[in-house]
Amino acid sequence: xxxxxxxxxxxxxxxxxxxxxxxxxxxxxxxxxxxxxxxxxxxxxxxxxxxxxxxxxxxxxxxxxxxxxxxxxxxxxxxxxxxxxxxxxxxxxxxxxxxxxxxxxxxx
Amino acid sequence: xxxxxxxxxxxxxxxxxxxxxxxxxxxxxxxxxxxxxxxxxxxxxxxxxxxxxxxxxxxxxxxxxxxxxxxxxxxxxxxxxxxxxxxxxxxxxxxxxxxxxxxxxxxxxxxxxxxxxxxxxx
Numbered sequence: 001x002x003x004x005x006x007x008x009x010x011x012x013x014x015x016x017x018x019x020x021x022x023x024x025x026x027x028x029x030x031x032x033x034x035x036x037x038x039x040x041x042x043x044x045x046x047x048x049x050x051x052x053x054x055x056x057x058x059x060x061x062x063x064x065x066x067x068x069x070x071x072x073x074x075x076x077x078x079x080x081x082x083x084x085x086x087x088x089x090x091x092x093x094x095x096x097x098x099x100x101x102x103x104x105x106x107x108x
Numbered sequence: 109x110x111x112x113x114x115x116x117x118x119x120x121x122x123x124x125x126x127x128x129x130x131x132x133x134x135x136x137x138x139x140x141x142x143x144x145x146x147x148x149x150x151x152x153x154x155x156x157x158x159x160x161x162x163x164x165x166x167x168x169x170x171x172x173x174x175x176x177x178x179x180x181x182x183x184x185x186x187x188x189x190x191x192x193x194x195x196x197x198x199x200x201x202x203x204x205x206x207x208x209x210x211x212x213x214x215x216x217x218x219x220x221x222x223x224x225x226x227x228x229x230x
Contacts, residue, residue: 001170031213033216035216035217037153037217044203044205044220044221044222044223045145045153045203045205045217045220046220047215047216047217047218050214050215050216050218051213051214056215056218057218088153090153090155090216090217092207092214095167095169096155096170096171097143097155097169097216098155099152099153099154099155100152102152102153
């Protein structure tokens with residue numbers, strides 16, 4: 001099983017700042033099948049990034065994904081108030097599909 | 109418009125059975141995988157399993173194999189998640205989500221239902 005470790009656990013930033021979230025895999029993620037999701041309290045997750053760097057439909061270009069192998073990054077270039085949420089990475093290249101434990105992005 | 113509409117909240121007692129549903133619309137139901145994801149109170153996301161309605165191919169997470177059954181009915185575009193004997197630890201929100209496998213690659217869970225809250229308590 002591929003274990004995903006996200007860091008930091010909580011990130012405190014201000015609107016307008018840049019956020020960098022990390023996801024490290026215990027083994028190489030097959031075909032860079034790494035996704036990022038955003039979840040607000042009481043809502044379903046929303047797909048942001050798939051294939052490590054492809055933005056999902058309707059996702060603004062201030063969200064970008066990068067990385068390969070075992071190290072992946074989600075960058076939000078200029079934080080807006082609606083970006084404060086919990087972010088999860090997910091690998092779907094091997095079974096079982098696994099999620100990271102999440103990074104909480106909070107307003108400083 | 110793609111939609112996944114999940115059945116309503118359930119309150120059950122330990123040992124009871126339950127089947128929750130996820131009705132799809134706006135796309136070809138047989139041609140996309142449907143996955144189920146558990147979120148326990150205040151916790152993260154856990155993948156439970158996938159079903160491909162086109163041929164009923166089903167994959168389970170080892171953590172959930174034997175604990176739940178995933179099925180689909182193409183005649184009404186609906187996927188199901190069921191338990192034969194609930195435990196208090198099954199209390200969680202359960203999400204269904206669509207996944208597409210294409211020649212160029214896989215698009216993981218791009219559409220999600222709103223979730224079904226299952227509460228198991230004596």
